[in-house]
Amino acid sequence: MHPFEPQALAFNLANAAWLTDLSYLVYADKDFIKDKVKNVGFTVKPDDFIGFDQSNESTQCAIIHNTDTLIVIFRGTEFNPRRIRHVILDSIVDLNAALIKVPELNGNVHTGFFNKAEEAYDDVVEIIKKIHTNQSIWFTGHSMGGALAIITAQLFAHRQQQAVQGVYTIGCPRVGDAEFVEQYPIPLYCLINHQDPVPRIPTKEYNLNNPLALKSYQPMGEIKYFDSDKKLQDIDRNSANTHDLLNPGSTFLVTFLPNMLDHAPYRYSQSIWGKLT
Numbered sequence: 234m235h236p237f238e239p240q241a242l243a244f245n246l247a248n249a250a251w252l253t254d255l256s257y258l259v260y261a262d263k264d265f266i267k268d269k270v271k272n273v274g275f276t277v278k279p280d281d282f283i284g285f286d287q288s289n290e291s292t293q294c295a296i297i298h299n300t301d302t303l304i305v306i307f308r309g310t311e312f313n314p315r316r317i318r319h320v321i322l323d324s325i326v327d328l329n330a331a332l333i334k335v336p337e338l339n340g341n342v343h344t345g346f347f348n349k350a351e352e353a354y355d356d357v358v359e360i361i362k363k364i365h366t367n368q369s370i371w372f373t374g375h376s377m378g379g380a381l382a383i384i385t386a387q388l389f390a391h392r393q394q395q396a397v398q399g400v401y402t403i404g405c406p407r408v409g410d411a412e413f414v415e416q417y418p419i420p421l422y423c424l425i426n427h428q429d430p431v432p433r434i435p436t437k438e439y440n441l442n443n444p445l446a447l448k449s450y451q452p453m454g455e456i457k458y459f460d461s462d463k464k465l466q467d468i469d470r471n472s473a474n475t476h477d478l479l480n481p482g483s484t485f486l487v488t489f490l491p492n493m494l495d496h497a498p499y500r501y502s503q504s505i506w507g508k509l510t
Contacts, residue, residue: 235509239301239369242399244422244455246465248371250505252304252401253424256375257498259295259306270297275304281364283356284308292353292381294374296360303368305357305385309376309404330435332410332449337391340413341449342384346377350384357385358393369398375498376431379405379423383453386419402454404429404496410449421454425469426504427461429495433469459504 235247258269263282270277277297284293293308332341361370372386373379379402390397399420425432435450458469494500 237302239398242420244457246505246508248399249401249422249424249457250502250509252306252371252373253375253403253498253501253505255297255304255306256309256373256378256403257502259293259308259374259378260498263295266295275299275302281360283353283360292349294353294357294378294381296357296364298364298368300366301368302371303361303365304371304373305361305382307372307374307378307381307385309374309378338384338387338409338413339416339418340409340411342409342413343380343407343450346380346408347384349377350381350388353381354385354388358389361389370396371398372400373402374405375403375501376405376496379403380408383408383417383421387417390419400454403498403501404431406431406434407450407452409451409453411451414451414453417453423452423454423456424501424505425456425458426495426501427459428492429500430492431496463504463507465508 235250237251238245238248241248255270258266261269263279263285266282267277275297276299277295281296282293283295284291285295287293295306295308297304297306331344333344333347334341335347338347370389372382372389374382382400382402383405386397386400389395397419399422402421402423404426405423423432432452452469456467456469458466460466
């Protein structure tokens with residue numbers, strides 16, 4: 234067992250493994266989550282879940298803690314390649330994909346992601362205040378949950394004037410523009426699994442079709458990329474054909490569905506734990 238390192242600032246492989254598994258676990262029901270985190274030394278009480286009893290469209294997260302560590306885990310989109318395709322595309326092509334200027338975030342961010350982060354923000358703060366003693370605070374999430382983790386962590390740090398130790402995202406789409414990316418103040422590590430298309434959207438090809446909304450989106454954070462041999466690299470070396478993500482028909486079945494398997498949270502867990510054994 235590789236323990237979680239609550240005071241780590243640099244990328245930590247064990248922490249990445251823990252946060253990847255937790256981002257996978259948070260898709261389960263509340264009782265299952267409570268049992269599993271208890272088995273590894275964490276606590277989550279019934280009131281520490283946000284949005285779990287609401288529709289799938291609501292912002293959902295769980296906040297777990299022990300004496301050293303407090304972790305805010307956002308749910309992403311339920312893993313179904315066809316559903317994810319539509320949810321992610323909707324978030325890109327409708328008006329919510331436009332960048333919105335948020336002064337406290339030092340840049341422009343995805344309107345839809347910002348609105349969903351704000352939806353749960355007050356509840357997140359209330360729970361953290363209730364359970365926080367002197368633990369380090371972490372944020373994480375898979376897919377769209379990673380985008381919510383990025384935004385909420387900075388809102389929390391700015392508004393509460395409280396340190397956030399780090400943010401780890403797993404297969405997270407792009408969130409903001411160059412100004413936001415360059416001034417993001419929290420240690421941020423973004424895991425990308427081989428041909429997972431989601432962290433690479435909005436794509437440059439698609440930006441050309443909707444320049445007002447999309448041309449400024451940038452990748453962000455310290456990239457940790459798993460190649461086809463599961464080797465961990467510090468740069469995304471796979472120019473996955475994410476243009477096919479936007480096209481229906483045969484290309485969806487031939488290219489998009491196989492690539493989306495790399496977006497599955499269990500694939501991320503397999504990749505990261507393979508580096509620790």
